[in-house]
Amino acid sequence: MNAELTSLMGGSQSMSTWDYDCFYASVFEAENPALKSLPLAVQQKQIVVTCNYEARRRGLRKLQLIKEAKRICPDVVIMLGEDLTKFRDASKELHAFLKKNTWGNRVEKLGFDELLNRHDLQNSFFQLDKFDPTVGFAFDASTFCGPTYPAEPCPSVKEDGEQLWFSSLDVGLRLGSHLANYLRHQLEQHTPYTATVGISTSKLLAKLVGNLNKPRLQTTLRPPYSATDDGQGGNVASFLGQHEIGKIPGIGFKMAHRIRTHILGREPNLDVYEGLAEEDNVSVDVVRSFPGMGPVKLDEIFRGGGWPKDIGTKVWGLLNGVDDTEVAVGKAFPSQISIEDSYSQVDNLQSVRNELLPLTRKLLRRMHADLTEDEEGEELTTGHATVQAGRHLPVKRKKRWLGCPRTLRLSTRSRPPSLPDVGHQLHSNRISKSCPMPRFVFSFSETVEALAERLVEDTIVPLFRRLHPDKSGYKLSLINIAATNMMECAGSENSGVGQDIGAMFRNQGPRPTQFSNLPAVCSHRVTESHFDNQHHGLKHVVDGEVDQTRGDAAVLEWTSDEDGESENSATPHDECTICGAFIPWFAVQAHSIYHSVQT
DNA sequence: CTGGGGTCCT
DNA sequence: AGGACCC
Numbered sequence: 351m352n353a354e355l356t357s358l359m360g361g362s363q364s365m366s367t368w369d370y371d372c373f374y375a376s377v378f379e380a381e382n383p384a385l386k387s388l389p390l391a392v393q394q395k396q397i398v399v400t401c402n403y404e405a406r407r408r409g410l411r412k413l414q415l416i417k418e419a420k421r422i423c424p425d426v427v428i429m430l431g432e433d434l435t436k437f438r439d440a441s442k443e444l445h446a447f448l449k450k451n452t453w454g455n456r457v458e459k460l461g462f463d464e465l466l467n468r469h470d471l472q473n474s475f476f477q478l479d480k481f482d483p484t485v486g487f488a489f490d491a492s493t494f495c496g497p498t499y500p501a502e503p504c505p506s507v508k509e510d511g512e513q514l515w516f517s518s519l520d521v522g523l524r525l526g527s528h529l530a531n532y533l534r535h536q537l538e539q540h541t542p543y544t545a546t547v548g549i550s551t552s553k554l555l556a557k558l559v560g561n562l563n564k565p566r567l568q569t570t571l572r573p574p575y576s577a578t579d580d581g582q583g584g585n586v587a588s589f590l591g592q593h594e595i596g597k598i599p600g601i602g603f604k605m606a607h608r609i610r611t612h613i614l615g616r617e618p619n620l621d622v623y624e625g626l627a628e629e630d631n632v633s634v635d636v637v638r639s640f641p642g643m644g645p646v647k648l649d650e651i652f653r654g655g656g657w658p659k660d661i662g663t664k665v666w667g668l669l670n671g672v673d674d675t676e677v678a679v680g681k682a683f684p685s686q687i688s689i690e691d692s693y694s695q696v697d698n699l700q701s702v703r704n705e706l707l708p709l710t711r712k713l714l715r716r717m718h719a720d721l722t723e724d725e726e727g728e729e730l731t732t733g734h735a736t737v738q739a740g741r742h743l744p745v746k747r748k749k750r751w752l753g754c755p756r757t758l759r760l761s762t763r764s765r766p767p768s769l770p771d772v773g774h775q776l777h778s779n780r781i782s783k784s785c786p787m788p789r790f791v792f793s794f795s796e797t798v799e800a801l802a803e804r805l806v807e808d809t810i811v812p813l814f815r816r817l818h819p820d821k822s823g824y825k826l827s828l829i830n831i832a833a834t835n836m837m838e839c840a841g842s843e844n845s846g847v848g849q850d851i852g853a854m855f856r857n858q859g860p861r862p863t864q865f866s867n868l869p870a871v872c873s874h875r876v877t878e879s880h881f882d883n884q885h886h887g888l889k890h891v892v893d894g895e896v897d898q899t900r901g902d903a904a905v906l907e908w909t910s911d912e913d914g915e916s917e918n919s920a921t922p923h924d925e926c927t928i929c930g931a932f933i934p935w936f937a938v939q940a941h942s943i944y945h946s947v948q949t
Numbered sequence: 950c951t952g953g954g955g956t957c958c959t
Numbered sequence: 960a961g962g963a964c965c966c
Contacts, residue, residue: 394952461966602964658958690953
């Protein structure tokens with residue numbers, strides 16, 4: 351796709367972050383809907399890792415001690431969530447759900463409960479059939495859908511009904527807000543989950559603005575983003591400026607501490623349990639306007655910390671709302687798999703062995719679940735999926751590895767000497783040793799049980815001896831086993847059709863004349879069969895049928911002097927003569943076809 | 950007096 | 960191998 355055209359259409363300017371509401375708690379509620387009306391907390395060891403909104407109403411919080419939660423809310427229902435299998439499975443489903451509704455596979459995962467979705471507005475928002483939402487949806491581009499920040503438009507941008515165009519940024523974000531709303535409703539219709547969404551132009555801004563209206567809502571960061579000529583500061587600066595410095599994604603505990611120390615001229619309180627003291631809060635605004643502050647000063651503040659070399663520039667960018675990182679393409683398999691458990695105390699080799707065995711079994715099961723597929727291309731969930739009882743003979747399905755970890759890593763964390771010295775939280779205490787992953791673990795003929803025993807004795811115990819050469823004297827509070835250094839296995843057919851139809855489309859045919867034939871209409875999600883290689887373009891899809899009569903209808907005037915990157919470049923739009931909706935120019939034909947197929 | 954995961958960079 | 964960051 352021509353970058354300027356993409357930008358003109360608002361395509362590259364809109365993305366959303368998806369945050370599943372109290373995710374672990376929702377997984378339990380999906381299993382047992384009776385839990386929805388009760389205060390529900392999910393426990394890992396001594397901690398409430400998350401809780402539902404009924405529990406929050408009664409004062410429970412994430413990362414609260416179980417003791418405290420029980421004291422505050424004696425009738426809290428507590429579910430154990432140390433085994434992440436069901437959460438990971440739900441996370442995969444939700445990732446798949448958004449991917450199948452998104453062009454270009456541009457859905458990036460962040461943890462189990464967060465997704466980043468780069469919008470493709472050329473292909474995503476047309477309503478073809480009001481009885482079949484899978485081929486599009488209706489919208490009215492004269493408004494943002496859902497809450498915005500700020501809630502009302504700035505006076506200088508206020509619509510007066512006479513305005514004939516909005517900035518391309520404005521159009522892109524309006525469409526993004528309608529697309530996100532549509533997808534949220536699809537999510538709620540087809541899955542037991544709800545999400546909170548943020549819509550903006552970058553991961554940074556979309557993530558932060560998404561926090562404003564939780565749960566089950568969405569927020570769009572309104573234009574103008576930059577300062578305008580008439581002296582109005584842009585919404586990016588006013589929005590970002592209020593945030594505490596440590597709340598900015600990319601500025602973690604260590605960098606935030608360094609910055610606060612520099613601004614305050616003293617050490618802030620480090621108490622991890624109490625949180626940051628009010629008087630130690632430092633806002634983005636204060637940092638940005640601090641005398642001498644800039645990329646060079648930030649580099650100086652971070653000196654000696656081991657951060658990447660351009661960290662000052664990167665952080666200065668974040669403070670000013672600049673985040674150029676792309677939404678990554680969704681990966682077929684993770685680049686690392688690890689299993690860990692924590693303990694009160696493990697201090698001899700026999701107990702180490704006892705803990706290692708179940709961890710290793712889990713690791714091998716995860717490798718089979720996440721790194722293999724069967725011959726038909728359907729993913730298997732366990733190594734034993736094919737030997738179910740039943741009237742069939744066990745179907746001997748041939749499995750193969752999609753990705754292979756080349757390295758095995760064993761990590762431990764030692765219990766810190768019991769002095770509650772302030773500041774020892776700052777270093778992690780983890781140490782590790784690695785070795786090549788033995789080939790035998792990739793066998794499909796041996797059982798996981800047998801492989802695990804062999805792996806522990808042959809490989810992991812020797813690693814442990816390297817890690818802790820002293821026979822005793824260790825007091826482990828955590829053991830982690832990881833399969834890392836993942837290599838893609840040969841033969842995976844990840845290139846081509848189905849992975850990124852949009853990319854194929856982009857690389858075909860002459861440009862920009864190709865866009866003369868670009869149908870302004872296509873299904874919200876176009877499947878492979880709708881893709882017509884012969885004609886170097888997409889056919890129109892109406893009620894699931896292919897309509898080849900419109901291919902040359904949309905003639906698009908292409909002017910190369912349009913500045914597609916500027917927020918002020920005009921995107922013309924029109925008012926529909928039938929329903930009066932505001933429609934951007936590139937969607938006008940789609941909209942008229944929508945009316946023509948209505949009965 | 951913290952969970953069980955992940956990513957990327959040096 | 961470790962250390963920052965993310966959820």
